[in-house]
Amino acid sequence: MANKLQNLDDLRRLREETKQSMLSRHGAETQIIVGMGTCGIASGAREVMAAILEELAKRNLNVTVLQTGCIGMCEKEPLVDVVRPGENRITYGNVTPRDVPRIIGQHVVNGQIVEDLVVGRVD
Amino acid sequence: MEELALHILDLAQNSLAAGASLIIIVINEDAATNLLTISIEDNGCGMDSELVKCVLDPFTTTRTTRRVGLGLPLLYMTARQCDGDVEILSRVGQGTKVTATFRLDHWDLPPLGDLATTMVSLLVGRPDVDLLYRHVVDGREFILDTRELKAELDPVPLTEPKVLTFLRTHIKSELAKLHGGE
Numbered sequence: 001m002a003n004k005l006q007n008l009d010d011l012r013r014l015r016e017e018t019k020q021s022m023l024s025r026h027g028a029e030t031q032i033i034v035g036m037g038t039c040g041i042a043s044g045a046r047e048v049m050a051a052i053l054e055e056l057a058k059r060n061l062n063v064t065v066l067q068t069g070c071i072g073m074c075e076k077e078p079l080v081d082v083v084r085p086g087e088n089r090i091t092y093g094n095v096t097p098r099d100v101p102r103i104i105g106q107h108v109v110n111g112q113i114v115e116d117l118v119v120g121r122v123d
Numbered sequence: 124m125e126e127l128a129l130h131i132l133d134l135a136q137n138s139l140a141a142g143a144s145l146i147i148i149v150i151n152e153d154a155a156t157n158l159l160t161i162s163i164e165d166n167g168c169g170m171d172s173e174l175v176k177c178v179l180d181p182f183t184t185t186r187t188t189r190r191v192g193l194g195l196p197l198l199y200m201t202a203r204q205c206d207g208d209v210e211i212l213s214r215v216g217q218g219t220k221v222t223a224t225f226r227l228d229h230w231d232l233p234p235l236g237d238l239a240t241t242m243v244s245l246l247v248g249r250p251d252v253d254l255l256y257r258h259v260v261d262g263r264e265f266i267l268d269t270r271e272l273k274a275e276l277d278p279v280p281l282t283e284p285k286v287l288t289f290l291r292t293h294i295k296s297e298l299a300k301l302h303g304g305e
Binding site for chain 2: 008010011012014015017018019021022034036037038041042046047049050052053054056057063064065066067069
């Protein structure tokens with residue numbers, strides 16, 4: 001017998017809770033993009049992705065997380081891009097899960113670029 | 124790649140790049156036959172027989188940033204080191220199935236690793252993609268089907284960070300039960 005989701009109650013509670021928090025969001029959406037090619041994965045992008053999800057789950061922000069393949073800067077992976085509406089695309093390099101709260105708290109929320117982690121900017 | 128779960132994530136990224144809307148990942152750990160089998164199947168654009176013949180070669184790639192692709196060759200190397208093999212079946216317009224086998228008790232077999240985080244990572248930012256994940260350990264199985272989850276969660280998308288972190292914890296604890304022999 002397959003053990004499917006045994007606890008449907010948990011899932012329904014989660015649905016209601018998330019629905020409420022989604023309604024309370026406002027303003028334009030910020031994008032966070034994580035490099036998930038072979039190079040990104042081999043250098044720890046999966047753990048960075050998990051840390052981003054955890055931080056966003058805590059904070060209820062209007063953010064969409066996306067992923068992309070190899071962009072040719074393999075030596076600087078894991079790469080994380082932040083695009084705030086109307087602002088330059090900022091690329092952070094050699095990102096670790098420990099950097100994630102800083103990138104989200106300082107840049108995504110407050111609009112201040114985390115300069116020591118920046119490896120690229122696109123206008 | 125120190126975990127098989129990272130190989131799985133890497134290969135499933137190929138499925139996504141091939142435009143798949145459904146990915147089926149099956150992991151079977153079977154002590155009786157001393158085999159670990161991992162298969163990743165998609166309904167993406169597929170490959171023609173010429174490309175299938177050479178994808179295990181690192182100097183074959185579809186990407187444009189440079190002329191080597193290491194995903195499948197790395198998996199092939201790992202499988203061969205563990206007395207196993209990699210088989211690729213593909214049809215243009217229908218999809219691809221990659222099956223890797225390993226001798227379960229082989230000294231060099233990497234750990235399966237963090238499968239929960241691998242599965243969740245695949246779903247990030249891709250609300251249109253579905254995942255069927257089936258994991259069998261000596262005949263006992265765990266199944267996760269995002270089509271069922273989406274129906275239950277509607278109108279909340281599966282890609283919400285809160286939902287994905289919940290899913291990650293859920294998969295982790297179910298796999299622990301599966302491996303704990305409960």
